[in-house]
Structure formats: structure tokens, C-alpha cells
Amino acid sequence: MSLLAVEDLHVHFASRGLDNQLRVARALNGVSFEVEEGEVLGLVGETGAGKSLTALALLGLLQPPALVAGGRIRFEGRELAALASGARDHVRGTRLTMIPQSPHTSLDPLTRVGDQLVRMQREHRRLSKAEAWRRAGEMLAEVRIPAPEQRLRAWPHELSGGMAQRVLIAMALVNQPRLVIADEPTTGLDVTVQAEVLDTLRELVRAHGMSAIVITHDLGIVAHYCDRIAVMFAGIIVEQGPTRAVFREQRHPYTRALIASTPKRIAERGFAHVGGTPPDLYALPAGCLYRDRCVQAADICVQPPLNMRFNQGHAALCHFAAER
Amino acid sequence: MSTIALPLGIARRSPTFAVGSAIVLLLLLAAIFADLIAPYSPTLAFPYEVLKPPGGKFLLGTDGNGMDVLSRVIHGTRYGFAIAVPAGIIMVLIGVPLGVIAGYKGGILDEVLLRVLDVLRAFPSIVLALAVVAATGASLLNVVLVIGLLDSPIFARVVRAEVLALRHSTFVRAAVAVGNPPWRVMLVHILPNAILGATAQLPIRMAWAVRISATLAFIGVGIQAPAPEWGAMIRQGAEYVISGEWWVATFPGLALIGLVLGFNLLGDGLSDILDPRRKATGK
């Protein structure tokens, strides 16, 4: 059984405009995927595709006006929505954690790094202060922060961007979760620093046998750090599968367009015709959501496409996935 | 969007704005149609009906001259708006250009503006207004001019703050890069974007103008009785409060509170509606 199984997840936003009319944005429209033990899944997509929203829904952190309108999330065999809020908090702090984006706004500016790590542990586990402090030091060493004992006493503002990001990784991993969700873990970091931070994250995930979901818009990160890839468009996963298989052969035209849009591919093969605006979440069409932008669109695309499955769990939501 | 839906939506977003604008609108109507609504002329004295309590022929009673309080209160709204509107116009005409230039250009003008603001902060403005009106004479025009001029720097400060925030924005930099001369950057690019935030301040400053003008009249340097100005009426009625004729001062006082409150609510509501952060989250 998978560590995490998300089934047909729907999230809606309800809001009122200046004209007092209720408007509903269908932000997630049936997201389904699984994460196996020890696997790193890359969740990619463009702005508004619903990547971060999926993460928030998994963590149970959606705030009104966003609401879960349907679907199931099973983690370690348990239905998350069925848990009482206390039990859910416990799962969120110890079994399923998150590395947020923007390191400097995610750390408490008025608490020393070590104390934040201690607090993180003692909120969820019975542990003496001294023990938690010792473990905090070990954790900083694990995320490759030089002179960890001294850094425990550092204030967040004394840390560079890369160091702060490493501290956030330490915070997410200190309670030894089974699954960690990294939301754009390296945006804002320099290229040279980004690679090192990702290396550290991957090593730790492997060493502790954890699973991870890496949310990113950077296909380079997915290509080199993720075992599997799930591509989101307009609140659904249009294609997923083993990273190598998907990069070798794209079954969904959106994935194909996305990969063809990378400057590297453009340099090799020239400009492909891509682009177009994402669909209006307030008025989604019936049938395939990608059809207005799709170069392959045909009459059949007004019918909702089935999820076509191929080898090794490679699947795509397209009428033409089996062709070509 | 239907014609009724938009006001409803705005009212829902900011009830403050809805209540404030309703009060101001009501009083504005009273000012415009005062001659039709008021039962008597505001300065018509009934020599045998002095200090009549509310009721009967005089709904809100009569004052020490035998004039109908209700008619005087209604006509008083005219003074309220006659002060607030022109004073507001003066504030905009002087304060906005001053604020934009000081905020964008900085330099000496900005220094002077800041020093003037320091002075205004140090002195209670009522004392300044009092001194100037006492020196120049208490006509309506003088009162309006003094209040408008005194408040312009404060209005300028609001505009200046908006401009300072805009000065380093990318689109202003882009406007310079495209080759706009400074006057065009200020007039075409900064002003339309700065003015919105300042708009919310205008009703609040107008409330201040009404209050100051009433205070001046109350002290006795502003507009004088028998003109139906609320401050003057309150001054006149104050002496009767002790002897039990409470209505002479109370009703103009309530009207004054109403108009000041209306303007303030209007301003607060406007800033709620115009606040970009709320707009962003509402999207």
C-alpha cells in the first residue's frame, strides 16, 4: 500500500465580488496520485495550476475561502479528514511535514534557531529540553551547517539565505517524518547554493528512508532530484510517471509543450508553438481542460478524457495519449 | 451588473461607507431643499413665543429670540456644507500639487512642507485658526479660506506619503526610462495613482473643517448669530441649558455631531474600499 494516496481531490474558492454575486473558482478538479515509501515525487506546473494548494490540502491547512469540496487523502492507511484536529496536528508535526518557501519569513525572527528546533520537537513529543537541544544540534549537523553547536544560538537574521533554508529543512525533518513536502524549496537561492541545498535534502531523505514531494516549476530540479513526476494543469494532474520515462516520451500535449519550452530544448530544436492563457477557473469548460491551448485538440476533446495508463505507472489524461 | 447590485455590494464590503454616505446625503438634501422643508424662515422671530419647549407649532421648540429651532437646524446644514465643500476644494487645489511635488522632487519644497507640518503639529490648529480669523474678520469667506489653508499642508502630507511609496515603483522608473519629463511623470503617472489614497482623507478633513468652524462660532470669533450656524446656535443655547431650556443647544449639537460623524464614516469606509491590500485579497 502506498504511503500517501490522494484520490479525486477537489478544492474550491468561494468569494463575493463587488456586485455581491457569489463566485466559485474550481482550483483543484480531481487530483489523484500516490507516493510510495522512499520515493521522491516532483509536482510541477505553472502559476495557478494548484501545486501549493494540493500541498496545503494534504496538510489540512486550507483556510476559507478555500474548501475541500471532495476527494480522499489516505496517509499511512488512515483517512486524514476523519482524524480529530488534535490527531491531525500530531500527524502534521511528526509524520507529514513541510519545508516552506521563503526561508526568512518562515522562521520566527524573535527566537534563536536552537529554541525553534527544541520547540518543534517538544510540541509533539515527550522529551527533555536537554535531549531536544542535543538532537537539534545533531540535526543542524545533518543538514550540513558548519559549527552546528554555535548556530543553535544564532538568530534567524544572522543566517544567509542558504543557511536559513537548511534550518527549515532541519525543522521539517527533526521529528523524523515519513513524508516531507518541500514547496519550492530553493526559490530565491542562487544557483550555486540551490544545488547544494538540494543535494543535502536528497541525501537525508534517502538516509532516513523518507518520502518527499517536491513542488517546483523548475524542470531541471525534477529531472535530477525526483524519482517520479506529476504534471499539473488547471487543478488536475495531466500526466504522471517515472521521471526518465516522462522526459523520454511525453504522453500529454501539455507536458510535451512544457518540456519544449525550456531554453535548452529551444536551443536544440527551435521554437515550438506553445503558450496561451490558463483557463478561467471560474468558468471551466466541460471535457479536456487543456483543449483550448492544445495543438492536437479534436472534436472528441469536449468529452472528458480518461486517465490512460502505460508501463511503470506512467499515465496521462488525454484522448490521444496512446498515439504517436 | 445591475444598478442595484453595485451599491449593495459596496454596502456589504463596507457598511461604514454605506452609513456615512447615507448620513451625508441626507444632510445634503436638507441643505439643498432647506427652504421647502423648514416650516419657517430661520431668522423669523416670534416675539411672543420665546423659548417654547419642543412640540406643537414648533417641533423642536424656539430659541431666546423666538426663532424656530428646527428651521434653524435645517438651514444650518447649508453653513456646514458651505464650509466643508469649499474648504475641501482649497485643500485639494493646494495640498495635492504640494504633496506630489514635495514627494517626487524632495529638496527645498519638501523641507519647507515638513517644517510647516511641524509647526502645525506643535500648535493646536484651533488656536491658529482663532488668531487668524480674529485678525481678518469673521466672514464666511474668511473662515473658509483660513480653514482650507491651514489644512492644506496636512492634506499634502497624505499625498506626499502616497507619492513617496510610488516614486520607486517600477512603472514610475519605466516612465522616466521612456523619456517622460518630470512634469509628465508627476501629472500622468504619479498623480492618478496617488490621488486614490488621498481621496479617503478628504471627507475626514471636511469633518474637521465643519468642527473647527463650529468651534470658532462657539467661541465667538466665527460666524455670528443670528445666522443659523450650528456653532453659533450652540453658543447661544448654552446659557439656557442651566435654566432648563435644553433644546436650544441640543438639537444643533446633534446635527453637528451627525454631519461630522457622517463625513468621518464616509472617509473610513472609503479607505476600507480603496485599501489595496483588501482589494488584493478580495480578488
Place this chain on the structure above:
Amino acid sequence: MILEGRNLVKRFGNVHAVNGVDITVAAGEAVGLVGESGSGKSTIGMLVTRLLPATAGSIRFDGRDITALPEAEMRALRAKLQIVFQDPWGALNPRMRISRALEEPLLLHTQLQASERASRVKELAQKVHLPPAVLERFPNELSGGQLQRVCIARALATQPKLIVLDEPTSSLDLSVRAGILQLLDEIRRTSGVAILFISHDLDTVELVTDRVLVLYLGNVVEQGATREIFARPAHPYTQTLLSANLPPDPEAKLARHPVIGETPSPIDLPPGCAFASRCPVAIPACREARPPAMPLGEAHSAACIRIAEGANVLAS
């Protein structure tokens, strides 16, 4: 040379943003400025467009010294020297319709009649593939990609000789970015305008530019033909930077060079090579004096003293 910056220096208080940079752009050439945060690349863009005054150095544009040109004369010149900013959402006046934003440069720099301007605006929109309906909208009604097309059209309106593009695609989504890159490619081929392309994204710079300057802490550490630099990076920093790049291809072999720490703050820079504190092959001499540019071939040079002994190449 359309643009010639000599020994450009910019300080903000004690922050040394740009420390003696020479930069040239030939007519019709696309030059890339690459660097990470704190490299001074955006500041250089602001200096050469005279949106910021340089602390020292000189700038020549189209044969004229514009270093200290009075602002009024500079304004007339801006028709030929344009800039496009990173953030398309903030780069347009929110209260101005797109048509007016596009008309503005024509109003400022040409004697065209209103009707001629209107038809030029339509042509511009067409040139950047914007549907005509967009012209009557306000910026908040457009997508990021459309806004950036508007900004590019606005920069093109007065037929400039040089456009500085400051990270024009970094805040855009991948597929939108590709459209903008395609547009830039088209514009270069049809108009022959020179481009100064500022970016931290190596793949994009490789795609767009002919020649590239690699910046580190306000210094040019290496420059040369784009192809040459990406194939044979000589400066240890350039090697590190390129090795950290993640190509969107799981089969591509990565040869990562480890780096020490992060970019130090540009306050009170030490003498000597700015990269010495992080460089795996630094020797004491690196910290003593600023390294001169060592020629490596035709128009390719790198500021590293270890090149002379062949010790500049990093092991992976």
C-alpha cells in the same frame, strides 16, 4: 560600438555594487550579463541607461558621451536607448490603458499626428502578437506574458538602437517565457536592435546572446563568445556556476564542482580576487591584488591569475 561603458563604479553607501566594469555592445549584438544575487548586473543596467548616476566611470552611447549629459538632453536620447524590467506586473501605470502606454513614447519622441500614432500603436501590438482587443484594457486585465509583450512593444516604439532587458522572463511561467524568447528572437532578426540581456538563468542566456559577461560581486570575472564560455569556462567561478546548472534532462550527466559557502556581502570587499574566499584553487597571491583579465583567445578573457599555470580548472 553602440554602447561603451568604461570602468563603471557604483557604490550605495558602503555597498560596493559595481567595481570597475568595462562593457561594450556592438550594433545589433546581443550581450548577456550573467551573475547571481549581489553581482551588480541589474545595477549595471541602470547605470548604462542613466537611470542611476555612476559613482565613477564613463558611458558612451551611439558615439556620444552621456556620462554627465543633462537630463533634458538625455530624455531625447532615450528614444534610442530603452529598457524592459523584470516585473511586468509593476512596470505599467495601472491607471493607463494599454493603448496609451504604447502611444506615450510616440507622443514624447515623434511629431506624429494622433491618427498616425494610433495606427503605429496597432502595428506595435501586432508586432508583439497582442490581440487588438488588449489595447483598450488596463494592465490588471492582462496576463504576465501579455504585459511583458506590452513592455517590449513600448520599448520598440521609437526604433531604439539598444534595449536593455533586465531579467525579462524570470518572473514568467515556462511556456509564457518561451513565447517571449521567441518574440525577442523575431525582433532581433527583423529590426537588428542590439540587446543587453541581464539574467541569472544560464540556459536562457545561452539561447539568447552572442557574447556574455560573467559577473561576480560587481566585477567581470570572465567574458567572451557565449558558445566559447559555455563550452570552455575558464574562471573557477564560471565553472562552478555552469556546473550547478540543472538541465531539464534526467539523462544529462552533472559534473558538480563543490563551492565553499555563499556569496559574501558586497560591503567592504577585500582586496584581491572577489571569489578567492570560495575558490577551491585559490592561493595566497589571489588575495593580494585584483587579478587582471587574462586573454584566452579571440575576445575571450578571464580574470584569474591561476590561468597562467593552468591551475584554474576545477576537478569534479
